Amino acid sequence: MRLYRARLEYVERLHPELFRWGLAAQGLGRDAEPGQFYMVRVGEGYDPLLRRPFALHRKGLRRGRRGRKSDGGEILFQVVGRGTQALAQKGKGDVIDLFGPLGRGWGRPSGGKPVLVAGGVGVASLVCLAQEMPLGLRRGAVAFIGAKSRERLWCVDDLEEMGLTVHTSVERGEGPFRGTVLELLEAHWLEIAHRSPFLFVCGPKAMVRAVAQWAEGQGVPCQVSLESSMGCGTGVCLGCAVKARSGYLRVCKDGPVFDATEIDWGALDVG
């Protein structure tokens, strides 16, 4: 973990509410594992006070977009409140204060078929997971991405370019599949079930819970990345507790990636 003052090399607005940043700083991203996150300071002042946690979206900067510094990475964020609203105002060349990488990332896939399941902006760290997978594993991987509507299906092309098979679902409006991402996954399950699948899930809490409980019922190994507002990001303030079957765990230090069987899903507040 290190403090960085990174240069914002590029900003892509993928949707009125969704931003992708390319950040450059010496050493940034080099030591990060997919699923780990950075604590980003919102401004120079103290209101909003706390840093915002964002998962590493991609290691390195995109081809043709890197500046003089070659180290860096991307984050993907959705505007949901005052902090992200302030961050959405930042532009190319701004200096961003962040520290990381933090937490426990995605466990290494050891064989079989990786199945990525994302809801909305939850796709952020799954792109990094796919990027870092060995080529053979990645080509056999499949991603299920769900969103409320078609214009909120993010990063489909990124995953396809990496060689994954991508299926999408929308909850309303036009789309190839109308329903939840779990319904989409179930619709394709027969194609996958016999290939030793293991699930990597990230998205809104209710969606993550539904997929995790379903996976447990199927006896399929499943990792989940949980989100939480955080105080310190380093495991000392105990502000981001989540109820596990063994007691409280810290999303920032014991997670954000958990084995789905660790979590007490009945106690999870899905807001």
Add this chain to the structure above:
Amino acid sequence: MSVESHGPIGMEVTLGSLRIPNPVMNASGTAGYGTEGLPYLAPEALGAFVTKGLSVSPRAGHPPPRIAETPAGMLNAIGLENVGIAAFAREHLPGLRKRGVRVIVNFFGETEEGYVDAARRLSALEGVAALEMNVSCPNVKKGGRAFGRDPALLHRLVRSVRGATALPLLVKLTPDAVDIVEAAQAAWEAGAEAVTVSNTYMGMAVDVEKRTPRLSTGSGGLSGPAIRPLTLYRAWLVARRSPVPVIASGGIASAEDALEYLIAGAKAVQVGTGSFVNPALYREVIEGIRAYLLRHGRAHVTEIVGSLEGMPDPPG
């Protein structure tokens, strides 16, 4: 951090029988047990390291949500989650001793007997420099803040703990006491060697869309830059009206903030929530105080403690 080499500037301070090489500590509960390997926290470089509040038995803490951001501040309702004294002694204290950290253990009980029991157990451990009694946590129903708000109860509790330990004894007060000077004086007369002014302020926040509280417990403790003027006033009042040495804690986010407290009369300071925003804050505060002393031609930090000029007497 190089606080061992003082150069021409003296930074050591004494708080009763506790002597520390510089006046900067962390606030309990904002830096864990000191062994989490935070790269910007060298606990041995602090005047003293203050542990997360410990009780005899481990505590699970409150359900989430445990924190809520407020203007220039945050509310917390952690619920005194801790590993218990035995696990601390086994898993964390040896590492702190090895690094030569001056360890202040923050502790609490649910009853008077619980406080005494905790103090006895902690006094039997090798490597504890002092105890900080928490009589001010807003997040537990039993004990804690109830003691801190009633000077007579507080006097009795501190006297009992004083009888159970030979270690330097600090008492962390609640800012929500009816009269914090009376509380400080009661602790002092019962044998406390210093008081920490202060813990968080009871507060709350509401999610207006859901019409529900933003903390699982409804209310919790407010910390951060938002509280600094409030705590500065209390630290000044106690320093002015009582002979008890004051350790100030509340909203420090820069060396200048720490200097405000020292000038107002605090002999030492604690850095808490500000370190979440700026992990390098401890070092910046220590170095910033030293730079200030150098700039103002002062040889020792104690020369500026209580050096506030032009301040009228407190009302009442």
